Amino acid sequence: MNKSKTFRLRPTPKRDRFVIVGAGLAGLRAAERFRELGFTGELVVIGAERRRPYHRPALSKCLLTGEVRPKDLTLRGYVPLDAIWRRGTHVLKLDPRRHVIELAGEEEIRYDGLVIATGVQARHLPGAPRHDLRVHVLRTMGDALALQRALATGGKVVVIGGGFTAGEVASTAREMGCDVTIVSRSRVLLGKVVGDAMGEQIAGLHRAAGVRLELGVQVTHWLAKPWGLVMRLSNDKQIAADTVVLAVGSTPAVQWLRGSGLTLEDGVLCRPTCHVVGASDVVAAGDVARWPNLRFEATPRRIEHWMNAVDMGRAAAESLLAGATEARPFTPLPRFWSEQQGMHLQAAGMPALAQDTIPLDRKPNGRGITGYVRNGRLIGIVGRDNPRGMLYWTAELKRELRRGETLTSPPFRIPPERLAEWHGEQVQVRQN
Numbered sequence: 541m542n543k544s545k546t547f548r549l550r551p552t553p554k555r556d557r558f559v560i561v562g563a564g565l566a567g568l569r570a571a572e573r574f575r576e577l578g579f580t581g582e583l584v585v586i587g588a589e590r591r592r593p594y595h596r597p598a599l600s601k602c603l604l605t606g607e608v609r610p611k612d613l614t615l616r617g618y619v620p621l622d623a624i625w626r627r628g629t630h631v632l633k634l635d636p637r638r639h640v641i642e643l644a645g646e647e648e649i650r651y652d653g654l655v656i657a658t659g660v661q662a663r664h665l666p667g668a669p670r671h672d673l674r675v676h677v678l679r680t681m682g683d684a685l686a687l688q689r690a691l692a693t694g695g696k697v698v699v700i701g702g703g704f705t706a707g708e709v710a711s712t713a714r715e716m717g718c719d720v721t722i723v724s725r726s727r728v729l730l731g732k733v734v735g736d737a738m739g740e741q742i743a744g745l746h747r748a749a750g751v752r753l754e755l756g757v758q759v760t761h762w763l764a765k766p767w768g769l770v771m772r773l774s775n776d777k778q779i780a781a782d783t784v785v786l787a788v789g790s791t792p793a794v795q796w797l798r799g800s801g802l803t804l805e806d807g808v809l810c811r812p813t814c815h816v817v818g819a820s821d822v823v824a825a826g827d828v829a830r831w832p833n834l835r836f837e838a839t840p841r842r843i844e845h846w847m848n849a850v851d852m853g854r855a856a857a858e859s860l861l862a863g864a865t866e867a868r869p870f871t872p873l874p875r876f877w878s879e880q881q882g883m884h885l886q887a888a889g890m891p892a893l894a895q896d897t898i899p900l901d902r903k904p905n906g907r908g909i910t911g912y913v914r915n916g917r918l919i920g921i922v923g924r925d926n927p928r929g930m931l932y933w934t935a936e937l938k939r940e941l942r943r944g945e946t947l948t949s950p951p952f953r954i955p956p957e958r959l960a961e962w963h964g965e966q967v968q969v970r971q972n
Contacts, residue, residue: 563587
């Protein structure tokens with residue numbers, strides 16, 4: 541998979557216009573890759589936020605504490621883009637048959653190639669009083685600055701959610717001296733990602749830092765008072781907060797694609813090459829894209845991690861330039877990290893697909909490497925405060941995943957229903 545980076549580029553005359561909808565990390569890296577590969581046509585980048593692309597992982601950490609300022613998080617470009625930036629602009633509609641996108645005021649922009657990189661939006665929690673200024677989400681710079689002001693006053697903070705964002709916000713709020721409680725429907729923090737054993741370790745770190753955990757419960761009733769918000773939980777407990785943070789996941793930003801004819805269930809459905817199913821001159825990248833990583837399986841999935849946005853933005857640009865018939869499948873080795881309560885968590889591969897775990901590098905206080913196994917093969921690793929071990933075992937994981945087409949055994953075949961899902965268009969992967 542992806543053994544060579546060489547591929548033929550289709551002709552791109554000077555008059556060609558490539559449009560990137562989404563001015564975040566994936567969109568920026570796609571724009572850079574176009575120029576690196578010699579695209580000399582018009583490049584238009586459209587973003588809903590007025591800010592230049594910025595570093596989102598820092599929003600839940602050093603920006604909240606004031607360690608860095610918003611301008612410190614601006615992403616730097618690697619190559620001159622010579623692009624037209626349309627910041628603070630919302631795209632209303634896509635018409636792939638006419639090859640145009642529609643903006644407010646009935647403005648239309650024609651494209652010869654389109655990159656969809658609109659990312660995700662913070663998911664709403666049913667019943668939560670989102671209109672109350674004491675209830676926050678964390679997705680954009682504006683969200684982070686509002687939360688920063690709230691945390692600076694101290695008081696009681698309730699974080700609802702059991703994923704990475706919830707844990708990082710809780711850790712930061714505790715560092716700032718707040719009284720913090722995590723409420724999660726899951727019985728184990730990050731259990732779906734790293735498994736129960738590692739999740740219990742992470743929960744222990746939070747408890748040791750003074751964070752209260754209410755796990756396996758949900759909020760059943762909200763009551764807004766002048767002095768705070770009161771929540772009743774499904775275990776009949778009642779908790780109060782000065783600040784509430786909803787960290788219950790995200791939903792793909794695809795509203796503007798309704799009516800386009802594209803498949804939008806849990807993101808924009810793509811072929812292995814990042815080409816959007818149903819439109820040969822449209823690719824998608826980053827959190828909004830759902831595609832089959834044939835290094836692992838034929839099931840299309842979304843991956844919401846920083847490095848995937850980088851890698852997929854570049855891969856999508858390559859695929860658009862190569863054309864639908866010449867592009868290579870995008871088969872990355874996913875990598876992600878998190879910092880919580882002084883712990884640095886690193887991961888590679890697809891731990892969530894594992895059937896079992898094995899210890900790979902034992903260290904005191906749980907600071908080792910855990911391997912994640914499926915069908916007897918290593919498919920992922922997670923390390924806690926062990927960067928040297930992660931370097932070694934990431935290399936081992938890459939070697940393991942090169943031994944076969946995918947993790948399925950006998951030799952991998954794309955299921956007929958997947959081929960039908962991709963509309964029968966050419967998929968460049970060997971059938972054994």
